[in-house]
Amino acid sequence: MLEIKLHKTLQAAQGPLHLNVDVNIEAGQIVTLYGASGAGKTSILRMLAGLLVPEQGRVVLNGAVWYDAAQKYWRKPQQRSIGYVFQDYALFPNMTVRQNLEFALPARKKTALRWVKNSRKNHRTKMPKDQTQLIDELIEIVALQALQHRKPTTLSGGQKQRVALARALVTQPDVLLLDEPLSALDQGMRLKLQDYLLELHQRFQNTIILVSHEVSEIFKVSDQVLVLADGQITQQGTPSQIFTHRQVSGKFQLVGKVLTIIQEEVVYIVSVLIGNQVIRVVANEDDVLDLQPGDQVMVASKAFNPLIQKI
Amino acid sequence: MIDWNPIILTFQLALVTTVLLFLGSLPLAYWLATTRTRLKPLVEAVVSLPLVLPPTVLGFYLLVALSPQNGVGAFLQHYLGLKLLFSFEGLVVASMIYSLPFMVQPIQAGFSNLPPSLTEAAYTLGKSRWTTMVRVLLPNIRPSLLTGIVLAFAHTIGEFGVVLMIGGNIPNQTKVASIAIYDEVEALNYGAANAYSLFLLVVSFLILVTVYSINGKYLRNKSG
16 A cells, blocks of 8 residues: 655746645556646656655555655655656666666675676676566567667657666666657557557556557556646546446447457457446457456447437 | 986876876866755866966965965974975876866766666666766766866876975976977977977877877767
């Protein structure tokens, strides 16, 4: 459980902004901060990470106090179990992709400095096996094996983003903070990265807080949404609670969970639990390819209007 | 054949000055690049003064300040046994002040141009300020460091007014190449003056060519 109580007056372009947040986040959840730009989303992430000092409040992760204004207690970013993915990725230009990840490993004794300077072969043998394995695994999950010895400046935006994501997880943090991680990417790359993010979340089970504007992205990845307006949390709930009532524009759109996928001749029948109703949807082979029971899906239609009648 | 001692002395002075100045300028430049204090313009102005002041002004005040008759000079001589006037050590101190902006400004600009997120990323990865400095910040401002070092070195080789004011013209102590040239010209010894001058000219030119080609290569690699 991550308990967040933060207060700070920020100097925004439109005048002072009173940031006032009081929220509890379940461990292991993916939570999205949603709101107009300038609502204070990034400031909240920075205060959680210890990069910005709040004026009042308290931050406690599973009983460990990170910040307590009453006690004048403040943990430095280095002492918090966090991973942070910056909007500009903040990859170290002097290191290769792999070295960026290796840099994040906890320092060990005096040899720590040395293996970086030595040749690649050398420091591989000097690193403990489990650390090498962790790096290998992360590089594999984000599919960067072929690029691991390249410098960040030679990578595309999506590739940099994957490096940043993998690097933030090397320390195996309890809380992963993502500041608009996917905003600069095109749609295809976005979808891929959402998958990477979900896969990494499955593997490391950390609490993830991300800033996002993209509703479909929020539906796909997050358990909870916090809607932020003028420094206050105005709404809190699951993505469907927050967004579905807004999506009335001649089409309908429902979000639910896949129960079963049954093959019938050449098509598949997907049973989706929406609320407490089960809807059966006909799908072809391509649609169900990456679907599994338990997945969150959206059922939408543009082609016909739903009928409504009193019962 | 010319006397090589002034030239050797010049390079000794430039080397010692550059090394000490580099170590001192790093924290100062980093502080200037990151501080938000209101004193910053004041400190920057002081650092940049040697750029605009005639070296003789700087030399004059150093002469007064370091004189054994006055506070600082008396303190140094009495308690530390340091005699800074008309000595090599004094030249090092004066050169460090004289070349300060040439070292500090490029390094400060280098630090300022790095995105703050690099430092913050290293902190969130659990790295100390020291580790962040040595492994992230400094390697990424290498061209600025090189520029600062070379400019300070070259500038120290070329100084004249300050040396003349507080160093005088003592062979093997304070008689550097630029002074030797002046000396030889006064003695109508144009051949020797030309030898010293040509040497300084060629060396300075080679140093600058080296820097620009290294920095050019670095920038090309970075974008390529």
